[in-house]
Amino acid sequence: MTFSITTWNINSVRLRMPIVEQLLKERQPDVLCLQETKCPNELFPFEPFRALGYEHIEIHGQKGYHGVAVISKLPLSEGHRRDYCSVGDARHISVFLSPGGKRIRLHNFYVPAGGDEPDRSVNPKFGHKLDFVEEMRALRADSEDGVSSILVGDLNIAPLEHDVWSHKQMLKIVSHTPVETEGLLAVMREGNWLDLMRAHVPHHEKLYTWWSYRAKDWAAADRGRRLDHIWSSPDLGPHLKAIEVLKEARGWERPSDHVPVTAVFDF
DNA sequence: ATGGTCGACACTCGA
Numbered sequence: 014m015t016f017s018i019t020t021w022n023i024n025s026v027r028l029r030m031p032i033v034e035q036l037l038k039e040r041q042p043d044v045l046c047l048q049e050t051k052c053p054n055e056l057f058p059f060e061p062f063r064a065l066g067y068e069h070i071e072i073h074g075q076k077g078y079h080g081v082a083v084i085s086k087l088p089l090s091e092g093h094r095r096d097y098c099s100v101g102d103a104r105h106i107s108v109f110l111s112p113g114g115k116r117i118r119l120h121n122f123y124v125p126a127g128g129d130e131p132d133r134s135v136n137p138k139f140g141h142k143l144d145f146v147e148e149m150r151a152l153r154a155d156s157e158d159g160v161s162s163i164l165v166g167d168l169n170i171a172p173l174e175h176d177v178w179s180h181k182q183m184l185k186i187v188s189h190t191p192v193e194t195e196g197l198l199a200v201m202r203e204g205n206w207l208d209l210m211r212a213h214v215p216h217h218e219k220l221y222t223w224w225s226y227r228a229k230d231w232a233a234a235d236r237g238r239r240l241d242h243i244w245s246s247p248d249l250g251p252h253l254k255a256i257e258v259l260k261e262a263r264g265w266e267r268p269s270d271h272v273p274v275t276a277v278f279d280f
Numbered sequence: 281a282t283g284g285t286c287g288a289c290a291c292t293c294g295a
Contacts, residue, residue: 024295025287049295051288077288078295126295138294169295226285226295270286270295 015254016112016278018044020165020241022123022223022271026050026082030058032265037065040259042275043086043112048123048167050080057082073106081106081121081166097145104145113280116159120152122166131190139187142169146196154205154246164206164244167271170197173211175219176239188238206244209276213256223271224263231263243276252278 019042023029026047037045045067050057052074059070067084071092074080080103083089091109096102104123111117125142133140154162172194174180183189201208214220221237228234243256255277262272 028287049287078293128294227283229284 014113014280016115016280017042017275018046018119018163018165018243018278019273019275020046020048020121020167020243021273022048022167022241022269024049024051024269024271026052026080027056027058029267029269030061032262032268034061034065035265036259036262036273037062037067040273040275044110044119045084046119046121046165047082047084048080048121050074050082051077052080071106071108073103075101075103079103079123081123083108083119083121085110087112097148098141100141112278115161115280118157118160118162120162120164120166122149122164122168124149124167124169126169127187127193129187131185131187131192142187143192143196146170146193146200149200150203152200152204154207154244155248161249162206162246163249163276164242165274166242167240168197168242169240170194171238171240172197172201173216173239175217176221178219178221178236178238183238188240201244205247207247207250209243209245209250209253210239210256210258210274212250212253220258221260222258222274226270241271241274243274245276249278252280254279 069085069089072082089108093107107120127142128138130136177183222241224231257275259273
């Protein structure tokens, strides 16, 4: 069977329901993982998802900020939420699912952006981001026998040289500083995670998932960053059939500044 | 070199 999973930082799920429905109708991923839903749990728009055949939904939201959700055509079980850094933010949710009989633990993350100043002594938000990534190091892709893992989300770090429009000009910009990129690569290495987007797209090719709202013309400037990621345990690598970054979604009506990223597997 | 744009919620914060 084919199994597809999409991750998208939606920057307010309620405001953006029209384009979320557009994505689901056009692409029909089996699972959609959202970040920055900015929606309290009691106000989450369950009905439009159910109407499109997405009957299995696990959410972790809060008022005003952050928030993550897993929306699925396939049954979900064993939902967990971890409060990274113990600050009460809704930035992680994990579920279990079995596409085609394959047992998979799925993690959906929204890593803190980290503010503007890349120095934890003057910017506590940057320290929080580093602490969050440090805590992610404990997460192993192959911790349980017979269970594969997928990790998706807005990790707010562009780890590789060609994950940003200008490596040199970005070295002191939060999201591409060495302490962040090395930290994220350590999470990947120590947890035995495979970067599926880069398994599919050569490292020398530019690859972005986010374009700032502040650019006059985001497409002409094309100063993007790869902040959104799909990782898996190594055993799923040979099953990966495609990666799609839906760049056109950045030009949709009232867009998010992030675009959907989809991985397609054959199990 | 600097300021530029969003969204939530209630005027400022986080991104």
